[in-house]
Amino acid sequence: LERRGDWEGLARFAETNIARDRFSADWRMVAGYAYSRLGQHERAIESHAQAVRLAPDQMIGWTLLAQAYRAAGQPARAVTTLERALLVRRDSRVMLYLLGEAYSDLGRLESALGAYGEALQLDGEFAEAWFSMGRAYGRLGRTAEAEKVAQVLQRLNPGLASELSRVLSPRK
Numbered sequence: 001l002e003r004r005g006d007w008e009g010l011a012r013f014a015e016t017n018i019a020r021d022r023f024s025a026d027w028r029m030v031a032g033y034a035y036s037r038l039g040q041h042e043r044a045i046e047s048h049a050q051a052v053r054l055a056p057d058q059m060i061g062w063t064l065l066a067q068a069y070r071a072a073g074q075p076a077r078a079v080t081t082l083e084r085a086l087l088v089r090r091d092s093r094v095m096l097y098l099l100g101e102a103y104s105d106l107g108r109l110e111s112a113l114g115a116y117g118e119a120l121q122l123d124g125e126f127a128e129a130w131f132s133m134g135r136a137y138g139r140l141g142r143t144a145e146a147e148k149v150a151q152v153l154q155r156l157n158p159g160l161a162s163e164l165s166r167v168l169s170p171r172k
Helices: 006-020 025-037 039-054 059-071 075-088 093-105 107-123 127-139 142-154 157-172
Strands: none
Touching: 025 039, 025 059, 025 107, 039 059, 059 075, 059 093, 075 093, 075 107, 093 107, 093 127, 107 127, 107 157, 142 157
């Protein structure tokens, strides 16, 4: 169903399986994913929140819930979700990166830089985090730092480095 892009079919299939096993976090995540793909963000949030309640140790559930909040235009709820998840497990580069993105959505660029920096401490080759860090530096007018990030990014992912240059070019 996923390969065909049949998101309605996938949502129905997941809901059928949830009805059979109402304690399955996995099927709730599948349903939430399908709802996200359908643009039904509130239903996605509901499904992912239930998955987190059922399996708080599964970091993917927290990540999907935060992404659903961001897609629904609720970055503050995404921040709260990710901060809670990071209390469970602090060593997730993806969650730290998403926390940076949610902070950036809120215009809290210094906080975003801190989150990106923590993600990069865990994985110094996480190109998307470097890109977002460079973008945040650019938005803050910190051109020298943004250009240093662009140099690192050029080595890691030339395509993202070019995109960062385009993002920063009006600021030069």
